Amino acid sequence: MDISHSLKKLIEYIGKEDFKGHDPYDALNSPIVRLLSFSQTYLRIGFLQSLKRAPLNLRPLLLINKSHNPKGLGLFLWGYAKLYRIENRPEYLEKIRYLLVLLNSLKSSGYSGHCWGYNFDWQSRAFFLPKYTPTVVNSSFIGHALLDAYEHTGIKEALELAIPVKDFILNDLHRYEENGAICFSYSPIDHYFVHNANLLGASFLIRISKFTEEKNLKDTALASLAYAINHQREDGSWFYAEKEGAHWIDSFHTGFNLQALKYFLDIGHGEEYRPQFNKGVKFYADHFFLEDGTPKYFHNRVYPIDIHCPTQAVVFFSQMGPDYRMLTEKVLAWLIENMQDREGYFYFQKTKFYTNKVPYMRWSQAWAFHALTEYYLTQRLNLI
Secondary structure (H helix, E strand, O other), X not given: OOOHHHHHHHHHHHHHOOOOEOOOOOHHHOHHHHHHHOOOHHHHHHHHHHHHHOOOOOHHHHOOOOEOOHHHHHHHHHHHHXXXXXXXXXXXXXXXXXXXXHHHHOOOOOOOOXXXXXXXXXXXXXXXXXXXXXXXXXHHHHHHHHHHHHHHHOOHHHHHHHOOHHHHHHXXXXXXXXXXXXXXXXXXXXXXXXXXXXXXXXXXXXXHHHHOOOHHHHHHHHHHHHHHXXXXXXXXXXXXXXXXXXXXXXXHHHHHHHHHHHHHHHOOOOHHHHHHHHHHHHHHHHHOEOOOOOEOOEOOEOOOEEOHHHHHHHHHHHOOOHHHHHHHHHHHHHHHHHHXXXXXXXXXXXXXXXXXXXXXXXXXXXXXXXXXXXXXXXXXXXXX
């Protein structure tokens, strides 16, 4: 499948914007919204959800400026590292160095190691996360991108930024312990234990362990993995979290879980869990896609189709080889046909009645770039 035109248009768009943009969750960057929410949890959530769901981008009216999002920058770095591996073009290397500088400048301070948060305050029902409070999700995604950037380019600064992420995960996050297994908290200020966040942290620890001699990295990573395996459901799926009220099963978090587990297996750890991995992959492939490649948000419901649903599917199944080529290319074709604008950017969500076309940078463009470059890489390496 030829995606060169789609990728070229997306690169032109993100280059024009200098990787800056709005985000579905940046409502609290508005001085107007901050004033009107009176620091109240449900008023904050109300503004966040209203702005997120609005089919028109009202942010300029609310004085919300475009800015760099650390996680988005990490995904762009990841994509450019993959492009550089395919073709050692100097313009790709220039982008990689530029993104490394930005990521270094946006590290959260005051923690045990390198870590990153969001460029906005964020309120959930569980907790309030001030701007740039680091999370295990952001830090692990960026950490994986840095490791791939180092492996594909040899730039030592990428590895130097990546290694201290382990100290943040090991020392600054809370842990839930259960019969010898552990689960990392989402951030240093909450006690919310989420499967995909925990597994992302574990997968980074197991990858970084080959660059250090710290035995506790492997032991901790495997204990974290064990928590997820212990809570995998009989059909191969996972709830978002074990906490009451978080028992949904959705597409892209399932993909995150499986990709994290794949990191262990690919480097020779957790082989005893391969049957659980295979069961999870089968559940993912069987329950989240219609015959024509349309991705579903939940295992039992299609809408709203979030851009993360097809993009994470393309990332994961591209890596799974020829057996999943047909599924990968169906989903990828659906993604480009239904979610890419003629200007090159990708839309946010598609509901049963309308498409939310707001061009979010981190949530949509960075993930689309990550997905297209992953497919392009595996295609060029003849892995799919």
